[in-house]
Amino acid sequence: MSAMKKSRILICFLLAFAWLPSAAAEPRTVSGRDGRTIEIHDTSRIVTIGGAVTEIVFALGHGGDVIAVDQTSTYPAAVKSKPNVGYMRALSAEGVISVAPTLILATEGSGPPDVIDILSGAAIPFVVVPEGYDEQAVLRKIELIAHVLDEEERGKAMTDAITEDFRALQEIRDRIEKKRKAVFVFAVGGGTPTVGGSETSVDGVFALGGIDNAMKAMSGYKPAVGEAVLAAAPDVVVTMIERNHGLDAETMFALPAFTGTPAARARRLVPISSYYLNFGPRTAHAARDLAASVYPELNLPALPARAWTSVEDAGGK
Amino acid sequence: MYAARAVSVSVRGKTLLDGVDLRLDPGRVVAVVGPNGAGKSTLLKVMAGERRPDEGRVELDGRPLAECPAAYLATRRAVLPQSIDVVFPFLVSEVVSLGMPPSLTARECNLLVERALDAVELAHLGARIYGTLSGGEKQRTQLARVLAQVWSRECTYLLLDEPTSSLDLAHQLVILRLARAHAASGGGVLMILHDLNLASMAADEIVALKGGSRIASGRPSVVVTDDLIAALYGVRAEVRGVPEGPFLLPQTAQLPD
Amino acid sequence: MSSAASLPVARSRSMRRGTTSIAVSGVLLLIAIVASLAIGPVLIAPLDVVGIFGHALAGTRPLDGVAMRDAVVILDIRLPRTVLTVLVGAALAAGGAVLQGVFRNPLADPALVGVSTSAAFAAVLWIVFGYAAVAWLPSLVAGFALPLAAFLGSLISTILLYRIATHEGRTSVAMLLFTGIAIGALAAAGTGLVIFVASDQQLREFTFWTLGSAGGANWQKIAIALPFFLALFAGSLRLSRGLDALALGEAEAFHVGIDTQFLKRASIVLVAAGVGAAVSVSGVIGFIGLVIPHLLRLSAGPMHRPLILGCILLGGALLTASDIVARTIAAPAEVPVGVVTAILGAPYFLYLVHRNRTALGG
Numbered sequence: 001m002s003a004m005k006k007s008r009i010l011i012c013f014l015l016a017f018a019w020l021p022s023a024a025a026e027p028r029t030v031s032g033r034d035g036r037t038i039e040i041h042d043t044s045r046i047v048t049i050g051g052a053v054t055e056i057v058f059a060l061g062h063g064g065d066v067i068a069v070d071q072t073s074t075y076p077a078a079v080k081s082k083p084n085v086g087y088m089r090a091l092s093a094e095g096v097i098s099v100a101p102t103l104i105l106a107t108e109g110s111g112p113p114d115v116i117d118i119l120s121g122a123a124i125p126f127v128v129v130p131e132g133y134d135e136q137a138v139l140r141k142i143e144l145i146a147h148v149l150d151e152e153e154r155g156k157a158m159t160d161a162i163t164e165d166f167r168a169l170q171e172i173r174d175r176i177e178k179k180r181k182a183v184f185v186f187a188v189g190g191g192t193p194t195v196g197g198s199e200t201s202v203d204g205v206f207a208l209g210g211i212d213n214a215m216k217a218m219s220g221y222k223p224a225v226g227e228a229v230l231a232a233a234p235d236v237v238v239t240m241i242e243r244n245h246g247l248d249a250e251t252m253f254a255l256p257a258f259t260g261t262p263a264a265r266a267r268r269l270v271p272i273s274s275y276y277l278n279f280g281p282r283t284a285h286a287a288r289d290l291a292a293s294v295y296p297e298l299n300l301p302a303l304p305a306r307a308w309t310s311v312e313d314a315g316g317k
Numbered sequence: 318m319y320a321a322r323a324v325s326v327s328v329r330g331k332t333l334l335d336g337v338d339l340r341l342d343p344g345r346v347v348a349v350v351g352p353n354g355a356g357k358s359t360l361l362k363v364m365a366g367e368r369r370p371d372e373g374r375v376e377l378d379g380r381p382l383a384e385c386p387a388a389y390l391a392t393r394r395a396v397l398p399q400s401i402d403v404v405f406p407f408l409v410s411e412v413v414s415l416g417m418p419p420s421l422t423a424r425e426c427n428l429l430v431e432r433a434l435d436a437v438e439l440a441h442l443g444a445r446i447y448g449t450l451s452g453g454e455k456q457r458t459q460l461a462r463v464l465a466q467v468w469s470r471e472c473t474y475l476l477l478d479e480p481t482s483s484l485d486l487a488h489q490l491v492i493l494r495l496a497r498a499h500a501a502s503g504g505g506v507l508m509i510l511h512d513l514n515l516a517s518m519a520a521d522e523i524v525a526l527k528g529g530s531r532i533a534s535g536r537p538s539v540v541v542t543d544d545l546i547a548a549l550y551g552v553r554a555e556v557r558g559v560p561e562g563p564f565l566l567p568q569t570a571q572l573p574d
Numbered sequence: 575m576s577s578a579a580s581l582p583v584a585r586s587r588s589m590r591r592g593t594t595s596i597a598v599s600g601v602l603l604l605i606a607i608v609a610s611l612a613i614g615p616v617l618i619a620p621l622d623v624v625g626i627f628g629h630a631l632a633g634t635r636p637l638d639g640v641a642m643r644d645a646v647v648i649l650d651i652r653l654p655r656t657v658l659t660v661l662v663g664a665a666l667a668a669g670g671a672v673l674q675g676v677f678r679n680p681l682a683d684p685a686l687v688g689v690s691t692s693a694a695f696a697a698v699l700w701i702v703f704g705y706a707a708v709a710w711l712p713s714l715v716a717g718f719a720l721p722l723a724a725f726l727g728s729l730i731s732t733i734l735l736y737r738i739a740t741h742e743g744r745t746s747v748a749m750l751l752f753t754g755i756a757i758g759a760l761a762a763a764g765t766g767l768v769i770f771v772a773s774d775q776q777l778r779e780f781t782f783w784t785l786g787s788a789g790g791a792n793w794q795k796i797a798i799a800l801p802f803f804l805a806l807f808a809g810s811l812r813l814s815r816g817l818d819a820l821a822l823g824e825a826e827a828f829h830v831g832i833d834t835q836f837l838k839r840a841s842i843v844l845v846a847a848g849v850g851a852a853v854s855v856s857g858v859i860g861f862i863g864l865v866i867p868h869l870l871r872l873s874a875g876p877m878h879r880p881l882i883l884g885c886i887l888l889g890g891a892l893l894t895a896s897d898i899v900a901r902t903i904a905a906p907a908e909v910p911v912g913v914v915t916a917i918l919g920a921p922y923f924l925y926l927v928h929r930n931r932t933a934l935g936g
Contacts, residue, residue: 068906086907090782092789094651095906097643098615114790122646123638222770367825391831398829403821404678405876415819416830466830
């Protein structure tokens, strides 16, 4: 055999070996409930549960693999046409199985636990994505999902970009000299507003946007005593436009809970979209937009557009 | 022996019965008469064991009634109430079967139901729904039920609360005949009656109550007097008097045989 | 007038109607069970379903692939779910029949009169406050505490209902319903309050409790609730004679030899046990306890032995059929089964009210 031919064979051999590791790649593993290890072999049919999870999967380029979503996933537009598995805490085991997924990526808190057990028993990996209401939570979600989808590079690029965004956000916050107080109204039931207190996603977004949560004395989403809202004297009322059709400034400030508050006097009602609260990849942008609405006079600079922020919204549900 | 001794009952300060004695012996028919509110129904309820007297007591077979369990009482005495409405769509035959002991077979039960409905002339209505019956038919159904209970458990005593109130003359006579037949076979019958004529016809003893007290008792010929009627009803009447215009005495009526 | 001709007709009409109705109910139940095993969002061919059962009986299971998934669907999802809906439907219907017998009122449905809601309240209270106390016990044993708590909740509310709504042995429809609404509202408020106070993780969803769902069915839950159901079924059949007599009124039932105090107490305890256990495993499901006994009284007659037997069979059939609808109509999502029973049952309830308007004072 000629030397040239030998070296060619060698090169082919080496190349083959170079490919071999990825072809015979170990399945990715994730630790699951009760410390069990979940192996991910196939990510071609994914059910995503939770708006943030869905956005991240699309942003990492695997939107085409998503075969069904939950009812909080409204972005990007492509999800509108996907089957809906319903509310994340009340999943139907057989319903999920019927869409023949090979992987389920679910935000922490999905359930019920019996359904998760059944799905695991059906050899469908059920990966729980931890929830949290700060920058680190967003980054961890991306890292975990990138790891599961074997998109570590794209994931890193995303987290780098988002870390930058958060730093820019910090600078934006530094421009705020005097923080304003806001109250987030989740819904109004019979004249009593349900508001977001501490330990909620809205509290996290407020913090990121340099806004004081007027209701931080209470925790969770709860109906608030009218007087407590009054006493907190919010400067701004924030509410979700998709959930509360017809809850305009007129109606909101007619509520006794808001009478006489600075927000009512200035009629400052800031509408937000649901994605502001999902702590997904658009969180920094959402926080910036929120800050811009609350401090319009500061002319806060916009954050650079990213690939995942410019895809069309599917519209509110 | 089945007797109430000095029973008194009062409700919210109102006296319904005041120290009343009543004795019911096998082989005798006792009729209790009196105006409304005299305490007749209350007395029957006390005798039946349905109501505890506030004072005094009832004895049956030598035992105080209060110590007898319901199941035992059902084998000794049967009670016909004034009226019964049933909420659910029971058939007449099903209602009649409600008094019978669990030990009967379905066949024995059927036979007794049949006999009882025959006795009250309701055999043709066995498959009707009880709720669709007239007042009189309901009353007879209840009587059939009571008879079925008496026969299946061999009750000695029969307590009847106004068994003739909704019935026409013919059926009133049927009831009286049944009562006398029961007494003739060794049973004791206690009947509350409004009609003094019927009481006079059927009873061996009439007990008159007024305002919760026993004011007279004895054989009909002795008790039914002008004075008693005046005392009971505050009405002047003539026993044995003949009025102007037509009048009919049930005493002269006869059932075809 | 030949009495001999009509009586056997009457009696055998009564017996015949009981037997036919029970037979028909049994057939409907079988159909519902088969349908529930064969139908669902995952399409599995009937032959495959049979095959899976065949293998399961032989002790084997496919280990991977579509066959494995199908086996999971049939054996781990649909089978326990079907068993659960049959038992819960039976318990709710039988419980309704007994409750109606005790109150002598055809509108006494456990959900309508607050009994189910109170069970849910007690269950929720236990989950939030009491669970930790028994967490150290093996889960099967600790699991018993939940239906037990629900049972206590139903018991207290039924006793309360009886005390308030029954006066001198008679219960008016109005009193029954108003008292039931009040008790139900109280229990619902209590449930809301507890959920308000508790953290999410401790509770299954509020809608589970208020609208019911068979989605969480598993063998452990069934095993835990089963003794309560069996107690209701067996106990109520034994009490049927007494309940029949009670239809004449308490005084009359006493006269024919029934210990009415014991009868009422035992009935209430049994209903509380069955309904409590049902609520603890599947939330509040309404109208089964109203519709089924009513239908069966019309077809099988009101004698409680055939009635309760029929309720057990037909109640199971109806809830199982409702659950099939609940899990296929919005697939891959699931509609709470209580919504389906309400859609079926509420119009029927309105019809009942209309038909009984004179009795109800309308």
